[in-house]
Amino acid sequence: MSDNTPKRTLPDRLDSPLKAAFYSWPSLLLAVAIAIFIINSFASPYFLSPWALSDATFNFTEKAVIALAMALLIISGEIDISVAGIIAISSTMMGVALQFGADTPTLVAVGMLTGLICGAFNGALVTKLGLPSIVVTIGTMSLFRGISFIILGDQAYKGYPESFAFFGQGYVYWVISFEFVLFLGLALVYYILLHKTNFGRYIYAIGNNPIAAQFSGVRVARVKFVLFCLTGIMAGVAAVLLTSRLGSTRPSIARGWELEVITMVVLGGINILGGSGTIQGTVIAAFIMGLVTFGLGLLNVPGIVMSIIIGALLIGVIALPTLLNMLRDRLKQ
Amino acid sequence: MATPKLTLQNICKSFPGVKALDGVSLELYAGQVTALIGENGAGKSTLVKVLTGIYQPEQGQISIDGTSIKLATAHDAFGHGITAIHQETVLFDELSVAENIYLGHAPKTKWRTINWREMRKAARIILDEMGAQHIDQNTQLKELGIANKHLVAVARAMSIDAQIVIMDEPTAALSHKEIEDLFTLINHLKSQGKAILFISHKFDEIYRIADRFTVYRDGQMVGSGLVSETKQTEIIQLMVGRAVDQIFPHRKTQLGDTILKVENLNHPTEFANINFDLKKGEILGFYGLVGAGRSEVMQALFGITKTSSGKITLNGKTITPKSPADAIKAGIVYVPEERGTQGVVTDMPIFQNVSLPSLRKTSRGNFIKMAEEFKLAREFTSRLDLRASSLSQPAGTLSGGNQQKIVIAKWLATNPDVIILDEPTKGIDIGSKAAVHEFMAELVEQGLSVIMVSSELPEIMGMSDRIVVMNEGHIIKIIKNNADLTPEKMLVIASGMDETNQAGDAA
Known part of the structure; x- marks a missing residue:
């Protein structure tokens, strides 16, 4: 700061990006995923067959598709609890359209459009009225599913066209399912959106400090609204995939999924309070959850036990960095 | 001269890329006000956090009345009678004045529940003693202005019979009249034999209220002495390491x-x-x-x-x-008064803070070009002579003055x-x-x-x-x-x- 020293130029960074990536959360997750993969392949002789692995992907791709958009929403400091409710209403609307003789493209459009409308409804309540998103979406969670209960009662829509089955049951090549390819494609799109565009940067800024972001010219409400819409559309896409896979619509469809989606996001290293996290982490977390549930399924572990293990896994992985730090401090002393 | 009440010796504390405290010492005397002086980033705030048990120094000794102590938690510091009144007072808006004063050490009934009547009465006595008759112990804290909040913080210090009171820029948001009231109170505390650490940027205040001074520069102690025997220009010279025009x-x-x-x-x-x-x-x-x-x-x-x-x-x-x-x-661009909340995004790296309003210019077709961002940030931070270890350092880890430079750099970049x-x-x-x-x-x-x-x-x-x-x-x-x-x-x-x-x- 003194006058006689020349003005200095700051270095861009101290650590190389490669080194930073090595010590990042996704790297740790990747190690966990590989460990689970190896354990699974020893635990069950059926695990390593291509078809078994392909089946495993169906366990998580639909939820993971929503998790991609949810990750962005949570980074921005908001949340959407109503995604499973959106699946229910989207699927129901597709069923209604089916009754009017809609063809496959129309069904897909109806599913995604319903999702978009629901997301926009959430987004408008949050950004226009300034209500907290957790309250709004707990409300709309019941609202959306309630509507499908009113329309369907204890009935179910069946008889979706043959061509519609492709989305949830079709294979693109050999054992590679359409769902899986779609998920990977969307993951790439969301990776670019979050990490490579201005829009993604705005999301981080908003999640860290919405006021400073607004004061820096970021249109905070608009960005958040778009994120709610994206989450709605992704729930609509998940509704198309799930309805197609099941071949029917019941009002209880996808019940409880919101927690699994949020678990994926949190396990993926996204700060539940907003501001940090990556798509890579979310994608790996989705694989981890898929591998664990599928592995346990092969071992005939009942569903209740499975959810206990998933819960323990979540807490364990989240606590891992803290535990490692404590261990390191202990060793230093 | 008497032995110091509190002594710090050779305290070291570093953060990634920055040595915030590099072997500093400090002495506080009972019944005296010691002013801690230094530029932003000199290590004053870090020292306060060490003293209040929030940061653990890597090296050094802290002793009270000659006995070495360890301040591992905020509770430890509290137990040793050290209390701090911060720039933005850390109290609880939704609680009453009495609750704020006695939070954590409220008088109990025989059933181990809070004795509310006793607590209100005790709070009243302390406030009256301080000359704060105008503060009702039953009002919610959020009803009070910043000056009165400071008084409540002081009352809290008195309620635990704190022997060491740290005041971190207490006058920053106060009016002239309120500062006078605060000084009266500080004199009252002095007469009770409290050792006071007073941090301020304002020399007129230091010369009015402080007995001693200690100057830090870049995490090191560069001088100390009696205020009455030292000229202002000498202190300034110590602070900045050169004569300031x-x-x-x-x-x-x-x-x-x-x-x-x-x-x-x-x-x-x-x-x-x-x-x-x-x-x-x-x-x-x-x-x-x-x-x-x-x-x-x-x-x-x-x-x-x-x-x-x-x-x-x-x-x-x-x-x-x-x-x-x-x-x-x-x-039109605006550099807000509240740097920390409205100016910088504290967890984001410096270069991303600088480029935030200019992303349209540094990107191509809405796709981020990080090299362009670094270029922009390099240019404007060096124009403002920003002090940091690298452009990837989170903005929140810098001192207030340097955060201000980031905000200004960010706006200049928008032309x-x-x-x-x-x-x-x-x-x-x-x-x-x-x-x-x-x-x-x-x-x-x-x-x-x-x-x-x-x-x-x-x-x-x-x-x-x-x-x-x-x-x-x-x-x-x-x-x-x-x-x-x-x-x-x-x-x-x-x-x-x-x-x-x-x-x-x-x-």
């Missing part, structure tokens, strides 16, 4: 055409009938007491506060900024026409202050126009070409700054007592 930068004022014209701007409650213009290359000072509506007018220009009527013309075009994004696009600075040097040290002033002079010489809101008279009178004086939401007068203008005159006008008052009783 306290005169404001000279500049050739070359006013151009009117760039910004504000006509009849109104707000339902905060301000009314605001008329002024700003010329190219001008520094227009906005002076007034806290609450005069200056920041609100600025925020209206920046699209944050909605106006009820009025016309804003920039470069001959009428603009209606509905959001900061609109204002920035038009060419604005008008830059509004709201209390640009509030809470930053002399060295950084001079740098900001020099920089402002440089900006207007390059043809930028500056609006500067400030409550500091020397700054207003030292920097402005013209001064807009506001009081209670109205412009009282717009004065040309020349040799005839004295601080006394300014104060008279600002308080609304000027007889030649022309805007008159617009209310």
